[in-house]
Amino acid sequence: MTTMKITCNGETKEINQGITLISFIKDLDLNPDNVVAECDGTIIKRDKYDTLVLTEGNVLELIRFVGGG
Amino acid sequence: MIKVNEQTVPYQEGTRIKDLVETHKAGADIFIINGFPASPDTLLADGDTCCLIRRGEVPTAGEMESLLVARHTPGLHEVVKKAVVGIMGLGGLGTVVAGALARIGIGKLILADFDVVEPSNLNRQQYTISQLGMKKTNALKENLLQMNPYVAIETFDELLSEESIPEVFDTVDVLAECFDDPAMKAAALSSVLTNMPGIGYVGASGVAGYGDNNSIKTQKIRKNIYIIGDNVSAAEPGQGLMAPRVGIAAHHQANQILRILLEED
Missing domain, CATH: 3.10.20.30 (Beta-grasp domain)
Structure with missing residues (x-):
């Protein structure tokens, strides 16, 4: 499978082409419901995580929350 | 003179x-x-x-x-008394943030929570035995007015959502995210970054347990947007939420809200 490079929270990551945002988040062992995602400067709505396919050079910022307050 | x-x-x-x-x-x-x-x-x-x-x-x-x-420091009160701050979630964080802001004479607080005061809340939330069963919005309002009777207080006692947050808090200068539920924390930040440009925002993540005091940090995400906590200490079986550490985080939040209002960002 062909790979590509993206940047996530400042780090370069090599990932498989065609991967969706939700798969990428799950592969990091994070619960997508608890994550705010910004891709190339745009905040991605939660209901788009399943369909957004990452592409070469994307710059992702993920902010993950844990419970308690 | x-x-x-x-x-x-x-x-x-x-x-x-x-x-x-x-x-x-x-x-x-x-x-x-x-x-x-x-x-x-x-x-x-x-x-x-x-x-x-x-x-x-x-x-x-x-x-x-x-x-x-x-x-207070000269000049501070002029800014503080004009400020409107929204508080989402009136638990261990929200009750403490609200108390600190009421005591410095904040102009107006908008308090939001759908829940009632329960016995399990009293280990960290600023309510009393006599308030069990009361709506948190009403109970906290009562307590805040005992601290400073001259703070204007609005309450909202329904469940908040990503869609309703910009409406309920359309007049705020700064919004405090004090939810318990991590999905609501994420939804609130997403909503504010998308729909409420220009407001201040102070959220929290990682406040459970009794870990090192100094691992609670105030992290700047972008201009006027902050997350307080250690990012990892979730409330979960074996790691409870307790007044001391939740209180540390809440006061980080309150002080950061004050700093945003005073343009110390």
Whole structure:
């Protein structure tokens, strides 16, 4: 499978082409419901995580929350 | 000129603060000059701000304001009393953030929570036994008005959502995210970044347990947007939420809200 490079929270990551945002988040062992995602400067709505396919050079910022307050 | 309980009066050399009792506050027995307690015999200087108080008496709004002004850094109160702050979630974080802001004389608080006070809340949330079963919005409002009766308070007692947040809090200068549920924390930040450009935002993540005090950090995400906590200490079986550490995070939040209002970002 062909790979590509993206940047996530400042780090370069090599990932498989065609991967969706939700798969990428799950592969990091994070619960997508608890994550705010910004891709190339745009905040991605939660209901788009399943369909957004990452592409070469994307710059992702993920902010993950844990419970308690 | 000097200021005496909100009034500006001419300065006369040689005046001691006790000389103002008869004309400004009969029976006053507590004297504050420029924010600090003073003895009755203290000589006044031109430009001093004086508060005369009768011990045990509830101050009027004007007196309360002058007391707050006197206790704060000059210029701060002018900003704080105009500020509107929204608080989402009135638990261990929200009740403490609200209390700290009420005590510094914030202009208006918008308090939002759908829940009622339960016994399990009392280990960290600023409610009392007599308030069990009350809506949190009403219980907290009651408590805040005991701390400072001159804070304007609005309440919203329905479940918040990503869609409703911009509507409910459309007038705020700063929004405090004090939710328990991590999905709501994420939804709130997403909503604000998308729909409410320009407001301040102070959220929290990682406040459970009794880990190192100094692992609670104030992290800047972008201009006027902050997340407080250690990012990892989730509330989960084996790691409870307790008043001390939640309180540390809540006061980080309150101080950061003040810093945003004062444009110290």
